[in-house]
Amino acid sequence: MIRLYTTEMEPQLSPDLIKIMNQRLSAIEHRNTVLQKLINQPEYSQEEFSRANKELRKLRDSMELINDLRAIQKEIDELKSLVSESADDKDMLDMALSELDEAVEEEKRLQTLLLKSLLPKDEADERDCILEVRAGTGGEEASLFAMDIFRMYERYSQKKGWKFEIVDITESDMKGYKEASAAICGANVYGKLKFESGIHRVQRIPITEKSGRIHTSAVSVAILPQADEVDVQLRNEDLRIDTYRSGGCGGQHANTTNSAVRIIHHPTGIMVSIQDERSQHMNKAKALKVLCAKLYEIERLRIQNSRSKLRSDQIGSGDRSGRIRTYNFPQGRVTDHRVGITHHNIEDIMQGENLDSFIDALLLRQEMDAIASFSSTS
Amino acid sequence: MIRIFPSFRFTSLLSAAKPFCSVACSSSPAREPPPNLPYPEVKSITVSKTPKTPLFLRTPSHVTPLSEVWKWHDWAKDLASSVESSSTKSNDSLESVTLLRELKWLIEDTIVDDPLSILHKKEIEDDDKKKSVKLRASLEELYDLWKQRIENRRPFQYVVGCEHWRDLVLCVEEGVLIPRPETELIVDMVEELVSRDDWFKKGIWADLGTGSGAIAIGVAKVLGSRGKVVATDLSPVAIVVASHNVQRYSLEGMIEVREGSWFEPLKGLEGKLVGIVSNPPYIPSDDIPGLQAEVGRHEPKLALDGGIDGTDSLIHLCHGASRMLKRGGFFIFETNGEKQSKMIVDYMTNDLKHCFSDLKIVSDFAGIDRFVTGFRR
Numbered sequence: 242m243i244r245l246y247t248t249e250m251e252p253q254l255s256p257d258l259i260k261i262m263n264q265r266l267s268a269i270e271h272r273n274t275v276l277q278k279l280i281n282q283p284e285y286s287q288e289e290f291s292r293a294n295k296e297l298r299k300l301r302d303s304m305e306l307i308n309d310l311r312a313i314q315k316e317i318d319e320l321k322s323l324v325s326e327s328a329d330d331k332d333m334l335d336m337a338l339s340e341l342d343e344a345v346e347e348e349k350r351l352q353t354l355l356l357k358s359l360l361p362k363d364e365a366d367e368r369d370c371i372l373e374v375r376a377g378t379g380g381e382e383a384s385l386f387a388m389d390i391f392r393m394y395e396r397y398s399q400k401k402g403w404k405f406e407i408v409d410i411t412e413s414d415m416k417g418y419k420e421a422s423a424a425i426c427g428a429n430v431y432g433k434l435k436f437e438s439g440i441h442r443v444q445r446i447p448i449t450e451k452s453g454r455i456h457t458s459a460v461s462v463a464i465l466p467q468a469d470e471v472d473v474q475l476r477n478e479d480l481r482i483d484t485y486r487s488g489g490c491g492g493q494h495a496n497t498t499n500s501a502v503r504i505i506h507h508p509t510g511i512m513v514s515i516q517d518e519r520s521q522h523m524n525k526a527k528a529l530k531v532l533c534a535k536l537y538e539i540e541r542l543r544i545q546n547s548r549s550k551l552r553s554d555q556i557g558s559g560d561r562s563g564r565i566r567t568y569n570f571p572q573g574r575v576t577d578h579r580v581g582i583t584h585h586n587i588e589d590i591m592q593g594e595n596l597d598s599f600i601d602a603l604l605l606r607q608e609m610d611a612i613a614s615f616s617s618t619s
Numbered sequence: 620m621i622r623i624f625p626s627f628r629f630t631s632l633l634s635a636a637k638p639f640c641s642v643a644c645s646s647s648p649a650r651e652p653p654p655n656l657p658y659p660e661v662k663s664i665t666v667s668k669t670p671k672t673p674l675f676l677r678t679p680s681h682v683t684p685l686s687e688v689w690k691w692h693d694w695a696k697d698l699a700s701s702v703e704s705s706s707t708k709s710n711d712s713l714e715s716v717t718l719l720r721e722l723k724w725l726i727e728d729t730i731v732d733d734p735l736s737i738l739h740k741k742e743i744e745d746d747d748k749k750k751s752v753k754l755r756a757s758l759e760e761l762y763d764l765w766k767q768r769i770e771n772r773r774p775f776q777y778v779v780g781c782e783h784w785r786d787l788v789l790c791v792e793e794g795v796l797i798p799r800p801e802t803e804l805i806v807d808m809v810e811e812l813v814s815r816d817d818w819f820k821k822g823i824w825a826d827l828g829t830g831s832g833a834i835a836i837g838v839a840k841v842l843g844s845r846g847k848v849v850a851t852d853l854s855p856v857a858i859v860v861a862s863h864n865v866q867r868y869s870l871e872g873m874i875e876v877r878e879g880s881w882f883e884p885l886k887g888l889e890g891k892l893v894g895i896v897s898n899p900p901y902i903p904s905d906d907i908p909g910l911q912a913e914v915g916r917h918e919p920k921l922a923l924d925g926g927i928d929g930t931d932s933l934i935h936l937c938h939g940a941s942r943m944l945k946r947g948g949f950f951i952f953e954t955n956g957e958k959q960s961k962m963i964v965d966y967m968t969n970d971l972k973h974c975f976s977d978l979k980i981v982s983d984f985a986g987i988d989r990f991v992t993g994f995r996r
């Protein structure tokens with residue numbers, strides 16, 4: 242059912258859209274010609290030359306597609322005149338028509354590719370991510386659901402062939418998770434998971450509940466793109482690194498397996514503590530990874546806010562307070578409130594199966610929104 | 620940084636230094652060849668001693684009913700939770716939180732197949748009761764190991780036979796000092812230096828009193844393929860364990876483990892080292908009886924006791940460094956803290972005048988002045 246939905250909603254290349262796109266393509270071709278001329282003129286400075294070269298490189302992928310498109314369009318014209326000329330020759334006509342069909346299909350394919358390449362891209366999509374799950378309202382039950390959600394992403398990641406590495410877990414009294422975080426690595430992980438950020442609500446009878454009453458509790462999920470120390474221009478002097486200190490002289494005097502590390506980033510006041518790794522070095526590396534992701538996200542939100550004043554926020558733009566999904570166990574359903582899709586096998590979802598039905602729909606909606614804004618701004 | 624040596628002199632040395640031990644032998648013909656032989660021979664000398672296999676590397680041959688494992692786990696948890704009440708306030712006491720974390724790691728090292736999910740199960744289903752798991756040690760041994768940890772205060776790292784240090788997992792056993800987290804910083808400092816200056820990547824380094832081989836392996840990894848490290852230790856057990864660890868990381872081509880006291884196994888390398896690193900024994904003898912039980916009762920005195928004021932070995936290393944380092948060569952020594960670090964810097968400035976430059980005291984993450992670093996003039 243979901244699949245049908247997906248194919249139905251495949252971006253349609255309406256005549257208007259194609260018209261707008263053709264204008265863009267001509268502009269790119271023009272710019273390409275100008276730049277090509279420029280780099281062949283010796284009087285330009287080294288700086289201008291390298292800047293032009295850089296821009297050319299950026300245009301190169303689009304230009305390759307445009308050239309292919311132009312070639313196929315030329316072929317289509319030729320085939321069309323062949324068709325009109327061979328009305329009497331049935332064999333020739335059949336052949337020309339079938340080739341024309343193929344060429345038109347190819348034209349469509351190239352146009353779709355070009356459209357996608359022209360849509361604004363989030364450069365973070367290709368990055369790895371940090372997953373943070375936090376129990377919200379609902380006490381122990383929320384912690385137990387936080388664990389379920391965390392495991393759901395773990396299983397989903399395994400199915401995708403991604404690396405899922407637990408960063409830190411704070412357990413509740415009943416072995417649920419008050420807070421849990423993981424580093425997920427693989428191809429386009431952030432782009433796939435970014436829409437999972439938000440409030441996930443659960444409705445079920447908690448195992449702690451004797452009277453069999455249904456409770457509603459909530460868990461918040463944050464997906465942050467991973468970043469390194471260069472991305473966020475991390476400076477050593479901004480960091481305070483604390484380690485466990487047994488109080489004595491340390492060094493050879495003390496043998497402790499406690500290698501917890503706490504990092505405080507002075508300018509933002511962000512504090513990250515990691516304790517579950519078996520060496521201090523690894524605890525520190527993990528803490529830095531989380532810190533960098535947090536700083537990077539702050540910077541992204543800052544840029545995004547300054548950019549998107551004109552347009553209402555799109556999904557996944559970092560609004561963590563919104564309720565995005567409800568998991569209703571008694572009814573065995575999961576509903577995503579943003580795309581209005583309900584999946585009727587909750588066990589599948591919790592096992593990390595079929596999470597794609599939501600994710601694909603959300604990705605598609607992102608694309609449609611981008612196309613809409615592409616048409617409106619042109 | 621001062622770098623006077625033209626690079627061609629260095630390259631000529633490098634070619635002369637191949638194979639590695641021939642320098643040591645051929646350049647000191649007047650003396651007896653050093654009694655300490657390169658790695659393969661060392662192994663044959665100590666053939667009677669083989670390194671202990673840590674838990675996590677043993678074969679999981681003990682098929683055990685899950686219910687029995689649960690029983691052991693509950694017992695171990697209770698024992699861990701009971702310690703705090705018995706010995707409060709003392710500076711030298713066990714902490715339940717730490718013990719419970721260690722128990723988790725012990726399980727990770729012992730049980731094959733997703734150990735934590737097995738033990739985290741909240742409700743035991745009837746099916747599970749009949750299930751078995753494969754353990755790397757018998758339950759009997761596990762009971763015994765956990766008792767040793769808590770009752771005898773045997774260090775956790777000796778119990779499991781390994782220590783996680785930086786991104787390494789090093790085998791350790793009684794007779795070898797368990798590498799400390801503070802010491803990780805030595806490798807960080809070397810990494811920082813060699814990333815600034817390629818000269819240090821191509822030369823010979825020495826790790827003196829290598830113990831488990833931790834620093835030597837850490838340094839070798841940051842040097843990259845062109846570096847060489849000679850690791851020495853007086854203790855035959857350390858030699859066996861360090862060699863084993865070097866082998867486990869396939870670094871035999873870069874690290875040579877030699878048995879002997881400090882610089883003795885380095886004859887022939889005078890003035891040829893680009894770097895010296897060491898975590899020598901530095902605890903003052905009087906402090907030894909009052910050490911934390913895990914340290915005082917179980918770790919080797921040889922690696923801890925630094926003489927009356929703890930600086931016997933450090934002073935020896937200072938002299939050695941002046942003799943063994945090339946001009947521009949670098950050293951890091953770990954010390955007992957502020958007092959010793961100052962003493963060593965003073966000694967190097969006054970008693971070994973004009974030998975060293977850029978002497979610095981570097982503190983560890985706890986803010987204790989832990990290291991002395993500097994360059995040979």
